[in-house]
Amino acid sequence: MSKVVKFGGSSLASAEQFKKVGRIIKEDSERRYVIPSAPGKRNSKDKKVTDMLYTCYDLTRNKGNEKKAKELLKEIKARYDEIISGLGLKLSLDNEFKVIEEKMIKYESADYLASRGEYLNGIILADYLGFEFVDASEVIKFDEEGEFDGDLTNDILSEKLKEVVNAVIPGFYGSLPDGTVKTFSRGGSDITGSIVAKACRADVYENWTDVSGFLIADPRIIDQPEVIDTITYKELRELAYMGATVLHEDSIFPVRKEGIPINIRNTNAPQDNGTWIVESTCQKSKYTITGIAGKKGFCAINIEKGMMNAEIGFGRKVLQAFEDNGISFEHMPSGIDTMTVFVHQDEFMHKEQQVVSAIHRLSKPDSIEIEADFALIAVVVRGMKSTRGTAGRIFSALAHANVNVKMIDQGSSELNIIIGVSNNDFEAAIKAIYDIFVTARL
Amino acid sequence: MSKVVKFGGSSLASAEQFKKVGRIIKEDSERRYVIPSAPGKRNSKDKKVTDMLYTCYDLTRNKGNEKKAKELLKEIKARYDEIISGLGLKLSLDNEFKVIEEKMIKYESADYLASRGEYLNGIILADYLGFEFVDASEVIKFDEEGEFDGDLTNDILSEKLKEVVNAVIPGFYGSLPDGTVKTFSRGGSDITGSIVAKACRADVYENWTDVSGFLIADPRIIDQPEVIDTITYKELRELAYMGATVLHEDSIFPVRKEGIPINIRNTNAPQDNGTWIVESTCQKSKYTITGIAGKKGFCAINIEKGMMNAEIGFGRKVLQAFEDNGISFEHMPSGIDTMTVFVHQDEFMHKEQQVVSAIHRLSKPDSIEIEADFALIAVVVRGMKSTRGTAGRIFSALAHANVNVKMIDQGSSELNIIIGVSNNDFEAAIKAIYDIFVTARL
Numbered sequence: 001m002s003k004v005v006k007f008g009g010s011s012l013a014s015a016e017q018f019k020k021v022g023r024i025i026k027e028d029s030e031r032r033y034v035i036p037s038a039p040g041k042r043n044s045k046d047k048k049v050t051d052m053l054y055t056c057y058d059l060t061r062n063k064g065n066e067k068k069a070k071e072l073l074k075e076i077k078a079r080y081d082e083i084i085s086g087l088g089l090k091l092s093l094d095n096e097f098k099v100i101e102e103k104m105i106k107y108e109s110a111d112y113l114a115s116r117g118e119y120l121n122g123i124i125l126a127d128y129l130g131f132e133f134v135d136a137s138e139v140i141k142f143d144e145e146g147e148f149d150g151d152l153t154n155d156i157l158s159e160k161l162k163e164v165v166n167a168v169i170p171g172f173y174g175s176l177p178d179g180t181v182k183t184f185s186r187g188g189s190d191i192t193g194s195i196v197a198k199a200c201r202a203d204v205y206e207n208w209t210d211v212s213g214f215l216i217a218d219p220r221i222i223d224q225p226e227v228i229d230t231i232t233y234k235e236l237r238e239l240a241y242m243g244a245t246v247l248h249e250d251s252i253f254p255v256r257k258e259g260i261p262i263n264i265r266n267t268n269a270p271q272d273n274g275t276w277i278v279e280s281t282c283q284k285s286k287y288t289i290t291g292i293a294g295k296k297g298f299c300a301i302n303i304e305k306g307m308m309n310a311e312i313g314f315g316r317k318v319l320q321a322f323e324d325n326g327i328s329f330e331h332m333p334s335g336i337d338t339m340t341v342f343v344h345q346d347e348f349m350h351k352e353q354q355v356v357s358a359i360h361r362l363s364k365p366d367s368i369e370i371e372a373d374f375a376l377i378a379v380v381v382r383g384m385k386s387t388r389g390t391a392g393r394i395f396s397a398l399a400h401a402n403v404n405v406k407m408i409d410q411g412s413s414e415l416n417i418i419i420g421v422s423n424n425d426f427e428a429a430i431k432a433i434y435d436i437f438v439t440a441r442l
Numbered sequence: 443m444s445k446v447v448k449f450g451g452s453s454l455a456s457a458e459q460f461k462k463v464g465r466i467i468k469e470d471s472e473r474r475y476v477i478p479s480a481p482g483k484r485n486s487k488d489k490k491v492t493d494m495l496y497t498c499y500d501l502t503r504n505k506g507n508e509k510k511a512k513e514l515l516k517e518i519k520a521r522y523d524e525i526i527s528g529l530g531l532k533l534s535l536d537n538e539f540k541v542i543e544e545k546m547i548k549y550e551s552a553d554y555l556a557s558r559g560e561y562l563n564g565i566i567l568a569d570y571l572g573f574e575f576v577d578a579s580e581v582i583k584f585d586e587e588g589e590f591d592g593d594l595t596n597d598i599l600s601e602k603l604k605e606v607v608n609a610v611i612p613g614f615y616g617s618l619p620d621g622t623v624k625t626f627s628r629g630g631s632d633i634t635g636s637i638v639a640k641a642c643r644a645d646v647y648e649n650w651t652d653v654s655g656f657l658i659a660d661p662r663i664i665d666q667p668e669v670i671d672t673i674t675y676k677e678l679r680e681l682a683y684m685g686a687t688v689l690h691e692d693s694i695f696p697v698r699k700e701g702i703p704i705n706i707r708n709t710n711a712p713q714d715n716g717t718w719i720v721e722s723t724c725q726k727s728k729y730t731i732t733g734i735a736g737k738k739g740f741c742a743i744n745i746e747k748g749m750m751n752a753e754i755g756f757g758r759k760v761l762q763a764f765e766d767n768g769i770s771f772e773h774m775p776s777g778i779d780t781m782t783v784f785v786h787q788d789e790f791m792h793k794e795q796q797v798v799s800a801i802h803r804l805s806k807p808d809s810i811e812i813e814a815d816f817a818l819i820a821v822v823v824r825g826m827k828s829t830r831g832t833a834g835r836i837f838s839a840l841a842h843a844n845v846n847v848k849m850i851d852q853g854s855s856e857l858n859i860i861i862g863v864s865n866n867d868f869e870a871a872i873k874a875i876y877d878i879f880v881t882a883r884l
Binding site: 234237238241242253300302306309310311312313314315316319320322323326327328329330331332333334335336337338339340378388389390391392393394395396397398399400402403404405407408409410411416417418 | 676679680683684695742744748751752753754755756757758761762764765768769770771772773774775776777778779780781782820830831832833834835836837838839840841842844845846847849850851852853858859860
């Protein structure tokens with residue numbers, strides 16, 4: 001058995017946090033490969049090291065302010081030194097910082113500078129754990145276009161890991177064919193962890209963060225929402241698409257393909273089981289719903305045309321009008337002579353009149369009406385095929401909460417129900433649904 | 443004020459029925475223009491005259507069986523003579539039948555023969571009422587392609603009706619530019635009535651039949667369903683599309699354009715108010731729902747593709763696959779990575795594999811699944827924007843009835859909710875919805 005364990009920035013923000021991480025790794029010898037993030041915030045007013053590094057780049061490159069950049073780099077070094085001394089390690093990062101400062105002055109790329117947060121944290125963590133340090137730029141490979149090269153990486157990385165029992169591999173970055181550093185998008189350490197888990201065919205990919213798992217609803221809306229025990233990749237994707245985030249979206253695909261489950265865990269509460277993200281499960285969730293998520297800022301374009309249903313190609317022509325203007329649609333519920341297309345308001349706004357005139361030109365409708373400020377909410381229900389009455393409870397709860405349901409969309413996959421409400425009703429709607437299924441356990 | 447009154451076949455099937463029609467017309471002098479159908483069934487074993495006339499055509503033209511055709515024509519004449527004598531009229535149709543028999547033997551068109559049912563009924567009714575008889579072939583005009591010529595008809599008809607205070611104009615037929623008779627499709631007397639109402643700018647188009655209006659639900663499923671007081675054209679269209687029928691669909695457009703309401707009335711219960719079909723109304727319906735209708739025999743094609751929503755043009759490509767195979771889709775609810783297209787099973791069956799391969803070719807999905815035997819139900823709710831909780835009640839009722847809801851589609855027009863259930867649950871679903879809103883009046 002082997003486990004790949006990735007720790008987020010808050011899990012590695014201070015010596016105290018490093019010690020928690022050390023205990024977690026030491027208590028389970030299967031936790032063989034460790035992916036660290038850069039040090040995150042120690043408190044709400046603190047800065048993330050990665051943000052500080054981007055500021056360094058910005059100061060030298062765009063503002064020609066090398067002096068300030070050097071001062072900021074010293075601040076960063078002080079943070080690492082504090083961790084090192086807090087852990088009682090005999091380790092010096094003087095040489096590393098000399099190199100970083102030199103490259104910073106020479107305007108080395110933003111990717112290079114930003115990646116140093118994980119790189120340095122990796123060196124400290126490897127030293128602290130007594131694990132081998134494997135520089136990600138040697139094993140995580142991008143192609144000439146800057147796209148992640150999954151096949152090449154998997155070859156190099158799996159060869160490398162065959163030789164190494166325990167290793168620390170910094171997250172977030174890799175290298176281009178010419179050796180220069182290239183990063184994933186922000187949060188990319190999640191992806192590195194997934195890639196490593198795939199390469200060593202891990203039994204589980206543990207993703208340690210500062211919450212005890214994936215929450216049933218957004219904690220900014222629901223006070224201390226419960227944690228989801230088990231969620232499938234598909235369900236996660238549905239919730240993530242609708243705004244719920246714990247994992248970087250691209251981190252799912254490498255492990256999913258290999259059937260490796262992800263376990264979201266809390267570094268500050270290692271006794272909690274966290275959330276298991278799996279391909280498929282026969283486990284019933286504790287509640288009828290797996291989760292709720294939603295987003296504001298959608299626009300509804302309502303198109304009417306008599307005898308629309310009899311006209312082959314009508315819907316296709318309407319969608320063509322959106323496609324021609326580079327706008328993707330979210331949902332398209334339809335009545336008999338009406339069809340409504342939901343799009344992201346910010347994408348649509350600037351092209352509104354072009355799209356409307358294209359719809360007129362292509363599909364010759366009787367009328368078009370645009371309604372703005374919609375929120376869409378996805379309620380994910382695992383056992384929906386067998387849980388009759390779920391829709392009834394959702395809409396009764398919304399009615400009790402005085403929420404006007406403006407759109408409903410449920411396909412025959414029955415994995416979820418998409419509900420459209422006005423932006424103003426968004427929070428009330430999520431609360432009502434959470435309360436009926438989780439608080440009241442109906 | 444003037445009213446156009448159309449009477450269906452059962453309202454004019456016998457002398458007794460003619461007397462009811464006579465009383466209805468005489469009691470309101472505004473009922474100036476009367477559109478009769480051909481005599482319908484007097485009882486469940488009876489034949490409609492129009493069907494008998496089609497049989498006559500069939501016997502002579504296709505089977506060369508003139509003798510049987512002549513006998514059948516005699517039967518038809520006997521029915522008219524019975525009406526004439528029952529009404530005590532001094533009227534003979536001998537000459538008319540001589541002409542009809544001659545033309546029948548000379549293989550005059552099916553349209554000509556079929557139209558004689560209305561023609562003869564019109565002559566009797568005009569005589570009985572003392573109204574002028576206006577042959578529809580003089581005032582209802584089709585163009586050379588056999589399409590109804592609305593503008594020409596309106597010019598001729600409105601000129602004609604200016605001279606005539608009271609008239610009987612047979613329904614169902616008109617004439618081509620060369621003067622030969624051309625009929626509408628079956629049930630076309632409804633259309634004639636609507637055209638006449640438009641031409642004389644009637645205040646109301648009364649459509650007299652054998653039910654006291656448009657029913658909230660199908661009487662084959664709900665025992666003695668209640669009648670809808672008032673329904674808008676849009677609502678009617680939604681219910682009609684989903685299988686509810688009283689009026690010929692094409693009969694709506696002429697009067698709708700002019701803002702003339704249609705009043706569905708019952709010749710056998712003239713004291714009932716019937717159903718008013720109007721452009722728009724501020725009247726609340728008696729019940730939360732205006733009506734329910736549905737159809738069986740739909741197929742769901744469920745298409746999955748990871749990151750579908752991010753792909754501009756995906757939905758359009760899927761619909762293209764259906765369009766290229768000449769299949770119109772009914773609804774397309776979508777989740778995050780899934781999209782389901784509902785189509786008529788009978789249209790889709792024969793082209794199933796072509797469509798599936800076209801979807802694969804055009805949109806490269808991860809998977810396609812086909813599920814058959816769906817029924818779609820439309821619940822039309824007028825005040826939906828203000829009637830919170832309607833959706834909750836619908837789905838709770840369906841859950842209580844053990845109906846599994848497989849699809850929900852409600853656009854932001856909020857005129858109705860489309861619900862997908864399995865064919866087997868169709869009747870139970872309609873009953874459950876009828877009961878909660880009408881029987882229980884929730």
